[in-house]
Amino acid sequence: MAKDKVSMNHSMSSSVHVQSLKAKKKNNRWIWYVFLLPSFLGILLFMVYPIVESFRLSFYQSNGTIENFIGLKNFQQVLTSTSFWNSVWNTFYIAFFQIIITIPLGFIFASLINSVKFGQNLLKTVYFLPHVTSIVAAAMIFQFVLHPDLGGVANYALEALGLPASSWFSDPATSKWGGHSLSDLALDWLRHYYLSS
Numbered sequence: 001m002a003k004d005k006v007s008m009n010h011s012m013s014s015s016v017h018v019q020s021l022k023a024k025k026k027n028n029r030w031i032w033y034v035f036l037l038p039s040f041l042g043i044l045l046f047m048v049y050p051i052v053e054s055f056r057l058s059f060y061q062s063n064g065t066i067e068n069f070i071g072l073k074n075f076q077q078v079l080t081s082t083s084f085w086n087s088v089w090n091t092f093y094i095a096f097f098q099i100i101i102t103i104p105l106g107f108i109f110a111s112l113i114n115s116v117k118f119g120q121n122l123l124k125t126v127y128f129l130p131h132v133t134s135i136v137a138a139a140m141i142f143q144f145v146l147h148p149d150l151g152g153v154a155n156y157a158l159e160a161l162g163l164p165a166s167s168w169f170s171d172p173a174t175s176k177w178g179g180h181s182l183s184d185l186a187l188d189w190l191r192h193y194y195l196s197s
Helices: 002-057 073-079 082-115 120-132 135-146 153-160 172-196
Strands: 060-062 067-069
Touching: 002 060, 082 120, 135 153
Parallel strands: none
Antiparallel strands: 060 067
8 A cells, every 4th residue: 555655656746747847848948039039139120120121212212301202213213323233243243253263262272281291280370360350451451542532552652653643443444443452352351261161
């Protein structure tokens, strides 16, 4: 009789334990959503909302406070603008060279560095250092060098040589060369990335 009581108590306690484990599992399942909530809110607030709002604003003429509905006129203006198509071409131009040049160059340089027997780690470190430099910082240096008005170093050098200064990015004659500089900057940065991957 006492044995039956003990086994009943044991089976009851084990069933209670199983039920409490199930309840804990149920509660834990909802905890994941609590941890994911800040990320979802950030995506909604900083990605989804701006995209939807930008699309809505594309049908309006706005000065920031007053909005007038103009339908598809903004799209018509953009699609008939030569500046828009020039920027589309430049975007594809830079993207094309990033894909065609950076990935193969990264593989070539990685193979060359891996074939070196002595100082391989030092070479990897030295070669990867530019990638650690923020691309924003590198772009700021480019802006400092090529700025047309605020004493750009390139214009200063041209004037010192007796040559006329240039508005590198706004002048159609030289903007392609400025684009080359930015493209080279992006290519250099990505080449270091693909080397390390």
